[in-house]
Amino acid sequence: MKEILKELEDRRAQARLGGGQKRIDAQHARGKLTARERIEVLLDEGSFEEMDMFVTHRCTDFGMEKMSYPGDGVVTGSGTINGRLVYVFSQDFTVFGGSLSETHAQKICKVMDMAMRVGAPVIGLNDSGGARIQEGVASLAGYADVFQRNVLASGVVPQISVIMGPCAGGAVYSPAMTDMIFMVKDSSYMFVTGPDVVKTVTNEVVTQEELGGAITHNTKSAVADKAFENDVEALMQTRRMFDFLSLNNREAAPVRPSFDGADRVELSLDSVVPSNPNKPYDMHEVIEKIVDEGDFFELQPLHARNMIIGLARMEGQTVGIVANQPMVLAGCLDIDSSKKAARFVRFCDCFNIPILTLVDVPGFLPGTAQEHGGIIKHGAKLLFAFGEATVPKITVITRKAYGGAYDVMSSKHLRGDMNYAWPTAEIAVMGAKGAVEIIYRAERDDADKIAERTKAYESHFANPFVAASKGFIDEVIMPHSTRKRICRSLQVLKTKSLENPWKKHDNIPL
C-alpha cells in the first residue's frame, strides 16, 4: 500500500520538475519565474489545487513519442486570492518552450469550462513560444478551442492575462479577447509576426522590444493595460487588482472593509480648478482625494493620457473611474481616448461595477488625422458604451463640458443616475469666443463688440446653472463635499434596477 502511495508522490515530484532543473535554471537566469512559482506568488499560500497534472501529449510525429513531460507545458487548476475562487493556467516555458499542443489547449479549456460553470474568474499566465509545430493543425485547433471559450466567457467571468514571456502569432488572440492584459517589462512581448518576418516582408528592422514589448503595448498600441517591473510585482499587482473585481456577471462588485469615512471633507478640492480657464490641473489629484484612502488602480496610464481610467473604492465598494485629464491635450476626446474609455465602461458594466465619471472636456480634437482616422465611429463607441450601461452611473462636471463631448461623457441624457456639477462647471455648446462668432456673424470684425458679446455669453453659460435649470444637472455641489455626495448616491443606487431591451447583442460601431 505504502508503495502505491509513494508512486503518486514520485509522479508528482517528476511533474513538478517540468522540463527539468537545467531549464528551470535557464528560466531563472532570464529573470523569470517558473510556471509553478508564479502560481505560488499569485494565489493564497497552499490554496492551489492542480488539475491534469499527468496529462501528456499524444503526438507521435517527428520523434515526439520519445519526448513527453507530465503536464505538457501548462499548469492548470484553481485556488484563491484572499479567499476568493479563481481558475488559473500558467504556461511552462521549460517544457517545449511552453508551446501549445492539443492536450495543452484541452487543459486550458477544462479550467475555463469549470470557471464558467461555477462563475469564477480566469487568470492566464502566458509564457509560450507558440504553436507546437510538430502537431500541426491539431495545435491550431487547440488555439481555436481556447479562443471560442474566451469569447463565450467574455462578459460572464472576468478574464485576466499576464504576459510573462513570449506570446506570438495566433497565441496573441487569446489574451487579446480577455478583459485585461498585464505585461512584464523587458521579458514579455506580443506580436502577430516577429521581427524576422517583419524584416523579410517589409524590410523594416525592429527589435522584439520595440515591436511588441511591454512599453510598446502600454504606450502606443494600447494592447496592454499595465506594465510591471518583474514577475513578482506583476503577480502581486494582479492580486491587488483581483480584489476590485466581482467574480462573475451575476454578482455585485465586492465591498471590502474601508477605513475612510464617507463624510470626509476635502477642502483643497475647492481650489483645484484654477481661476484661469486655460490653466490645466491634475485630475489625478481629484480622483485620489475622492476615493477611499487615495487608493487608485489606474489602467492604461501611459496611453491616451488625456483620459484616465481605473478602479477604486468608495466606502469599500468598487467603482470604475472615467475622467478627462486637463493636463494632456486639454482633456479632449480623440480616437485613442474614446476607445480606451469605451472598453473600460463596457468592462465595468459587464461586471456590475458602478461608474464614476469626472468631466472636464473642451470637445473633440479637431484635425484631418482625427477625421480620417474615423473619430466619428470611435467617438461613437464611448457614446454607445455609456448609453447602454445599466450599472449605477454618477457624473461630476468639474469644469468644461462642451458640445457633443458633454453628451458623450455620461450625461443625464444617457441615463446618468446622478449628474453633479461643481460651481466651476461650464456647460455649453462650445467655448464663448467660437459661439459668439457664429451667433453674431455680422459683428465679427468689430473686436470690441465681439469682446462684449463674449463676456455676455460667458456670464450666461460659463456656469452650471443653465443646465441645472433644465434638470440636466441634478445638483450643483461644493467640490469639498464631492466624496460625501458620491458615497450617498452609491448607497442609494445599490438597488438600482434597469434593463435594456432584449436583443441577441447590440451592434456597437466597432
Add this chain to the structure above:
Amino acid sequence: MFEKILIANRGEIACRIIKTAKRMGIRTVAVYSDADADALHVEMADEHVHIGEAPAAQSYLLADKIIKAAKDTGAQAIHPGFGFLSENAKFVEAVEAAGLVFIGPTIHAISAMGDKIESKRLAQKAGVSTVPGYIGEIADDDEAVKIAADIGYPVMIKASAGGGGKGMRIAWDEEECREGFLSARSEARSSFGDERIFIEKYIVEPRHIEIQILGDSQGTVLYLGERECSIQRRHQKVIEEAPSPFIDEATRKAMGEQAVALSKAVDYRSAGTVEFIVDKDRNFYFLEMNTRLQVEHPVTEMITGLDLVEQMIKVAAGQPLGMTQEDIRLTGWAIESRIYAEDPYRNFLPSIGRLTRYRPPAETGSVRNDTGVFEGAEISMYYDPMIAKLATWGETREAALAEMRTSLDQFYIRGIAHNIPFLGAVMAHPRFAEGRLSTNFIAEEYPDGFEGGVMTPEIELAMRAAACFIHAVETSRDSQMPGRIASVAAVQSREWIIHLDDSHVSARIYPSQGGATLVMGGKSFELASDWTPGKTVFSGTIDGRPVTLELDRLNMGYQLSTSGVSKTVTVLPPHVDRLMTHMPEKVEADTSKFLLCPMPGLVVAINVTEGDEVKAGQALAVVEAMKMENILRAERDGTVSAIKAGVGDSLAVDQVILEFE
C-alpha cells in the same frame, strides 16, 4: 489702543500678526497682490485691499498704495512684518506724514542702523565690541605685521576692492601675514588699481548669535536673551534656537547689556535685534542691528512667554512695557526650522506649484507652526520660498530637539519639493545634537550637497517594525473580502520577511489590543499604533519609544521616511521573498544622456537640432512654467542625438526633451 491696523505683508508673518491682533481685539486689514488673491492672510483678515500685480515691486513695495489702503479702511497703524518695507525709513516717514502710526522703531533708529558704517560707529561709541580691523593703504609688510599684531592672530587679509571672499588670505602668524600682505597688495594693484588693503580679525568657528531687544517710548530697553542662528546655507538662516547652547550666563549678560546700550544710543523703541558674530572663545563682535521683527522671533517667544507682536503694538500705541530686566525669565529651550519650498536633492532649487497635500503637525503647547499656506495653496515664484516655520519647545534642548524630530516626521507635504528631509537630517546629526555649531556647519557637513540623512540602527528598526505593522493591518483587512470560499490564514500564523537595503529579516507579528508584539531577529518588540490604511504618517511606539515615519505606498512595499532617510521596505511571505532573488536588478536609466524637463511646463523653444554639437552651458531649450521662461542649458559637452519634444508640448517633470550620444 488701536481699533484697526493694516498689515503691510503677506504669508506666514501676516497671518501671525493677524492672530495676535485678533486676540487683542484689534480689527485687521490685509493687503494682497494678484498672486495672493486666495492667500491665507487675506482670508484671515477682517478686511482686505488689492494693491497690485504679483511682483513685489508692483504691490508689497508700493508705499503709496499701502498707505492709501490704510486710510481708506480707517486703519490707524501699520505693521510692516519683516522684509518688504519693514526697514524703509522713507516709508515710515510717509506713514507718519499720513497721520498713521508705524508699528516699529523711529525713523532715526531705522536710518542710523540701516547705514553699515554709521551703525558700526555708533556701536563703538556705545561701547559695543566690533570686529577689530583696518582698512587703508599700508606702506609695507612691516606695517601690516604691526597692524595684525594689534588685532591679534588669526587675521584675514584681502584687497579692499575685491568683492566677497575673492582673494581672501588667512594669516595665523607673522610669516603668513607678510606673505599674505604682499600677494594681496600685488593683486590689489594689478587687478583693481586700488592699493587699499583690508585686514580684519579672522573669526574661527564663527557662530551667529543675536540678542532680541524690546524698548518703549518711555526709554525702557530690555534684552530678551539670545538666539543662535548658526545653521545657515549661503547666509540664509535655516535653523534657529534659543537660548544658544554656547552662551553662558556671563556672556549673555554682557551681550545683552551691550545690545541695550546700542539701542539706547538711538532711542530705540519696539522690537529689534542686535546681531553678533561669536568666536570659539566666546568673544563676540557686533555685526548689525535689524530694526524690525525677525523671522526667528518665535523661539524667543517660546522661552520668554512674551508675544513680541503684542508688545510692538502696545509700544506703538504709546504704552510702556511695564516690565524690568528682572522680569525677563528664560524657560526651557526652543528650536525653529524654516520650511522652504526648495529641493534639497537638487541643490536647493526653488520649487513652485500646488500644495496638493499640506498636513502640518498639530499645534500644542510645545509645537508651534507659523504658516501662510494651506492644502491646495499655490506656491508662486514671486516671493520668498519660505512656507512655514515650525518651532518646538522643551524643558531641555534635548527635549525640544526630540519634539522637533517628531514634528518634522509628521509634517506631510506633497505637490512641491521641500527641505523637510534636509531639516530632519540636520536634527538627527550628532554634531547638531552636541551643539557644536558654526556658520560653516552646512558647508562642512554637506560639502557635496545633500544626499539624504544617515541611517542608524534605531531608524532601521523603526522602519522594519512599522512596515510589518502596516502590512499586518492591510493583510487582516484583505482577509475580510466578501465571497470567500476558504478562510485566509490569520496574520499571527504567518511568517514575514522584511526586506530593507539588501538585508532580509524574518519576523512574526501577533496583533493585540491597540498594537502588536513583533518577534524579529530573535528579539521581541512591543508595538503600539493607531495606524489604519490611508494614513500617510505612521505614528506609534516601539517598546515605548515614539516613532514617526512618513509613508507612501509602492507597487512592492512601502516608502518610509524619517530624518532625511528614505527607504523602500517590502514585507513578503518567505516563499515569495525567496523568489525575489531571481528578479533582475533593473539599472536606473543613465539620465546624463538626456535633457529632462525640470518642472512641469510648456516647451517654448528648442534651440538645437539633431546632430548639433553643444558646449556645456549652451542653451538647449526653453520651458515656460508659471509664465516664467526657464532656459535649460547643457551640463556638459556633447552631441544631440534625438529631440523628443516639440515646441508647444506640455511636459511633466523628468520627461525627456533631448537625448545625447
